[in-house]
Amino acid sequence: MAKITLNINKKEYPLEADPQMPLLWAIRDLAGLKGTKYGCGVAQCGACVVHLNGEAVRSCVTKVSRAVGKQVVTIEGLSETNSHPIQKAWQEVDVPQCGYCHSGQIMSAVVLLREKPNPTDQDIDDAMAGNICRCGTYLRIRKAIHVAAEEQKKLAPQG
């Protein structure tokens, strides 16, 4: 065990953890943030995606030691009022069915929209293929990302 400080959603969390511990364990069990989900544990499903310095890492295979000194953002930290264009579009399109995979889906979609503000269907498939949804909400996910892209365009400073 070691004393480790993680910055999660812009807040410092002093934790005692084995540096080899998966970041997901630290987020859920030590920091108490339960929005990020455990799915497969071997980076195959995407339910555990969080942002590490802006990249959509799979926290089930990311060691806590990798996150030290970096910015971790979970679904709870994406926006204070669920007002991120992706979150709003998810509500508007009513994307989730059971909802278990959707914190990971949303975190991945946010990276896509940041890097490709006007994604094509192919871009969406390329970005989201690693996030599995057992309810099969893929078409609604795709639609919501297009809706969010439009919303983001409106919010972007003109000029």
Place this chain on the structure above:
Amino acid sequence: MKKNKKTEKKNIFSVQAATAPVAALLSMLIFIVAVGASAFRKDDTPVKEIKLSMINSDSVESVKAFETVYKVLMSPRCMNCHPAGDIPLQGDDSHLHAMAPKRGVDGKGVYAMKCSNCHQDTNTPGLHTPPGNPDWHLPPAAMKMVFQGKSAHELAKQLVDKKQNGNKDTKKLIEHADDGLVLAGWNPGEGRTLPPVSHAEFKKAWLTWIKKGAYAPKK
């Protein structure tokens, strides 16, 4: 009996002594014919960009060494990250990587599907979990360096062609044998077979192939 053995030995030595100059002459003739013949064999011609000392050039030894090199490069541990398409391969049967991650411009993936999102600096413990390396990537889009589906001839030509190998000269090609990702092939993580020979044997064959002229096999 002792005397007879000595006489026998003497006879053998005298026969050897008598045939030695003939054998040497014969070897020289074979060498001259081989060199002459290889000069007209287009298939064995090294690609022009590679400048090697012709003193050590030996097409037979070079091609023979490439047999080992080819076996290693076409093994899943090497070929899986040198696919014909833009999606890496996976497993000992070299199937398309689950989730179909794309190469991207820099070879490090795209959007939420970047290699290092799953592949950590070191292997993740457990069977068939993501193998790790700090620099995990495919060859970049501008230098795809495809292994999958290539014949030994095609692969050898491609490896030494500066237009296709990322402008690597002989020195850089030699150094590449110790590249971190090349070495990672011999530390593949649980549940994955190793390349067919050790890294030391591979490196020896790689260096021999290059230093003897980087000749491409006929096929």
